[in-house]
Structure formats: structure tokens, C-alpha cells
Amino acid sequence: MIAAEAGPGIRLFATAARYVQGPGALAEIGKHATGIGTMAFVLVDSYLLDRVAPVLKTSFEAASIDFVCQGVASEVTDATISLIAREAPVGIDFVVGIGGGKSIDIAKGIARQLDVEVVTVPTIASNDSPVSRAIAIYDEHHQLTEVTQLKRNPVLVLVDTEVIANAPPHFLSAGIGDALSKHFEVQACSAAGGITMQGGRGLRIAAIVAAGCYEILRSQSVAALLSLANGQIDGAVEDTVEAVVLLSGLAFENGGLSLAHAATRGLMAVSGASKRLHGEHVAYGLLVQLAVMGDNDDAILDLAGFMSDVQLPCTLAELGADSTDEVLQIVASRTLTAPHVKNLPAPLSLDTLVDAIERVEALMKAASHSRAERPRNHSL
Numbered sequence: 492m493i494a495a496e497a498g499p500g501i502r503l504f505a506t507a508a509r510y511v512q513g514p515g516a517l518a519e520i521g522k523h524a525t526g527i528g529t530m531a532f533v534l535v536d537s538y539l540l541d542r543v544a545p546v547l548k549t550s551f552e553a554a555s556i557d558f559v560c561q562g563v564a565s566e567v568t569d570a571t572i573s574l575i576a577r578e579a580p581v582g583i584d585f586v587v588g589i590g591g592g593k594s595i596d597i598a599k600g601i602a603r604q605l606d607v608e609v610v611t612v613p614t615i616a617s618n619d620s621p622v623s624r625a626i627a628i629y630d631e632h633h634q635l636t637e638v639t640q641l642k643r644n645p646v647l648v649l650v651d652t653e654v655i656a657n658a659p660p661h662f663l664s665a666g667i668g669d670a671l672s673k674h675f676e677v678q679a680c681s682a683a684g685g686i687t688m689q690g691g692r693g694l695r696i697a698a699i700v701a702a703g704c705y706e707i708l709r710s711q712s713v714a715a716l717l718s719l720a721n722g723q724i725d726g727a728v729e730d731t732v733e734a735v736v737l738l739s740g741l742a743f744e745n746g747g748l749s750l751a752h753a754a755t756r757g758l759m760a761v762s763g764a765s766k767r768l769h770g771e772h773v774a775y776g777l778l779v780q781l782a783v784m785g786d787n788d789d790a791i792l793d794l795a796g797f798m799s800d801v802q803l804p805c806t807l808a809e810l811g812a813d814s815t816d817e818v819l820q821i822v823a824s825r826t827l828t829a830p831h832v833k834n835l836p837a838p839l840s841l842d843t844l845v846d847a848i849e850r851v852e853a854l855m856k857a858a859s860h861s862r863a864e865r866p867r868n869h870s871l
């Protein structure tokens with residue numbers, strides 16, 4: 492469900508009210524939540540509960556905010572959200588979701604049901620969901636059933652980069668994939684005159700943010716992954732996390748999505764690829780989007796080279812899938828069922844999309860052959 496669309500000619504921009512990021516930010520949650528209310532219901536990924544609870548206690552007590560904390564290990568289903576919402580303490584002013592995704596989406600779902608504000612605290616940076624209104628709802632078998640929306644964005648997003656730095660690095664790689672596409676998707680949506688996720692035409696700010704997000708990722712994210720591998724949280728890490736969580740979220744909600752995200756629907760339907768992270772699907776989908784848009788080989792190879800440097804998949808095989816005609820037909824036909832596929836300058840046919848996937852696969856194969864024949868003189 493998308494909020495009621497703004498009238499023709501109306502442009503709109505909406506965002507999380509406050510975004511806080513840095514090492515140790517979690518310990519400041521009480522300070523930044525001051526003014527939202529005096530009673531919080533906190534949902535934390537179960538495995539983090541023991542580590543997080545003492546920090547919350549100190550911080551919320553100092554800010555005179557009462558809270559009840561509960562561990563969450565369930566799938567994000569309508570049934571889970573309704574069940575936990577019924578167990579919520581009476582009189583809560585806001586819900587807090589702390590975790591890798593499930594707790595955040597369950598917290599958003601409960602906030603929506605109870606019509607209260609939500610605070611998000613991501614513990615990995617694998618996508619931009621924490622700043623957005625979107626709630627991904629699944630069934631018991633982890634099949635996506637619906638993406639529903641909060642009425643308003645989270646009132647506070649708090650990103651502790653010390654916590655993010657402790658997560659396995661492939662999560663940040665996936666986040667880079669999810670964010671990398673926004674520059675191209677916002678351009679495509681704008682060219683198509685599409686409606687954004689906020690229900691209107693984008694203001695110029697979305698394209699400006701998306702371009703800035705892309706520039707930061709291209710210039711900083713390789714260094715960021717190296718820093719994290721060396722146990723350092725430096726400027727490159729902070730810039731990359733900001734691009735992945737904040738800038739990417741601002742860009743897609745206010746600028747619109749396109750083929751790169753539509754392709755996630757196709758890739759989720761294919762054995763092997765279905766288990767990979769959202770941002771990995773988006774990254775491959777972006778290569779296909781460039782091929783559909785008629786970008787030249789050099790532009791596609793340039794992006795793919797960068798994607799390899801940040802450990803993102805560039806082929807169906809690297810996503811764990813086959814590249815048979817049957818698989819290509821499934822990926823393409825499912826992709827065309829996604830609403831974002833309309834946000835392209837020209838209507839997309841099944842044959843054109845299959846041709847684009849084949850072109851990406853062939854380009855990557857040729858590139859890997861030429862790389863194999865050439866001694867590498869540097870390593871990233």
C-alpha cells in the first residue's frame with residue numbers, strides 16, 4: 492500500500508525526523524528520544540538482548556523514559572505483528588526496533604497498528620529500510636507477501652557504527668549494492684514521470700542525494716571495507732554507512748525505484764539466488780537496468796568492476812543461480828510483474844529484458860576471460 496498520491500503537479504519530500512550516526516551512538520538513545528514520549532516498547536533481535544539491555548537501561552533512565560524490552564526471533568508476519576502488538580504495555584508512546592531487519596520491521600508493524608511513533612536502530616547496514624516507511628511482510632516460509640507502509644517515516648534513526656562494524660562484512664557489501672542503484676533508478680523514474688514511494692513526483696533533492704550517494708560509494712566504499720577488515724572505523728566507513736542507510740533511503744522514497752529493484756522479484760523466484768541478500772539482487776538488477784537503457788559495454792564493465800571490488804555478484808552464477816533459458820525466462824517474467832518496472836522511459840517487453848540479461852552474462856564472461864589472461868598488477 493502506498494499513501495494517497497499527491498495531486499498532479501505536486502512534488503513532495505518526506506524523511507525520518509532525526510538521524511544519528513557514530514561509534515557509541517546507541518548509548519545516546521535516551522537523549523535523542525527525548526520529546527518523543529515517556530514510555531517505549533523496545534523489540535530487540537533475541538541474540539542481542541543481553542548486550543543491549545544494560546545500555547538501554549542506563550540511557551533511558553537518564554532521560555526519564557520508561558521502557559519494556561522484549562527479544563524477537565520470529566519471521567515478520569502479520570500474525571507475529573498482531574500477537575506482539577496485543578502484548579504491548581498499555582500507554583506506550585513509541586516502539587523501538589533494534590536489530591538486523593526483523594525487529595525493525597516488526598516494530599514498524601506494531602507502531603502502525605497502535606498508531607504510535609517508531610524508532611529504528613539497525614545493527615547491520617545491509618539496506619536502507621531503517622529510514623523508510625516500508626515494512627516487508629513475509630509468510631511462515633520467508634516468502635515476501637506484501638510491502639506495506641507506515642503513515643510517517645521513523646521519528647528517529649540511530650546507527651551505532653561500532654555495532655555495524657562488528658557485523659559480517661557481506662552485509663555492508665549488500666548495503667552498497669542496494670544504495671548504488673538509486674542514482675540510476677531515480678533518473679529512470681524521473682524520465683518516466685513515475686510516482687515515488689512517498690506518493691508524489693520527486694523534488695530535485697532526490698536526484699541530488701542519489702548522485703551524492705553514488706559518488707560517495709564509488710570513492711569511499713572500497714576503502715571502508717578495507718578499514719573494517721583492519722578493525723578500524725574511519726571517515727570512509729562513516730561516509731559509506733551514511734550513504735547506504737540515509738542517502739539511499741532518502742533517494743528511493745523521494746525519487747522512485749525502477750528496474751534494478753523490480754529485478755529482485757525475479758531473482759527471488761530462482762533457486763540459489765533466492766537465498767541471497769536484497770542488495771545483492773539489486774546490484775545484479777542494476778547491471779541489467781543499464782543494459783536495458785542502452786548503456787555501452789564500457790559503462791557496464793566499469794560498474795561491474797567496482798561491484799567486484801566490493802564483493803557484489805555480477806553474474807547469475809555468482810548469485811548461485813543457473814543461466815539457462817528457463818531461468819532467464821523466470822527472472823524476466825517475474826521482474827515484469829513488479830510495479831517499479833513501469834518507471835522506465837519506455838515500456839519493457841519480455842524479449843528485451845531477456846536480451847539484456849543475456850548481454851550482461853556475455854559481457855561478464857568475456858571480461859573474466861580477458862582478466863584471466865592478463866596478470867593483475869594491483870589488488871584492492
Ligand SMILES: [Zn+2]
Binds near residue numbers: 669752769
Ligand atoms: Zn532496496
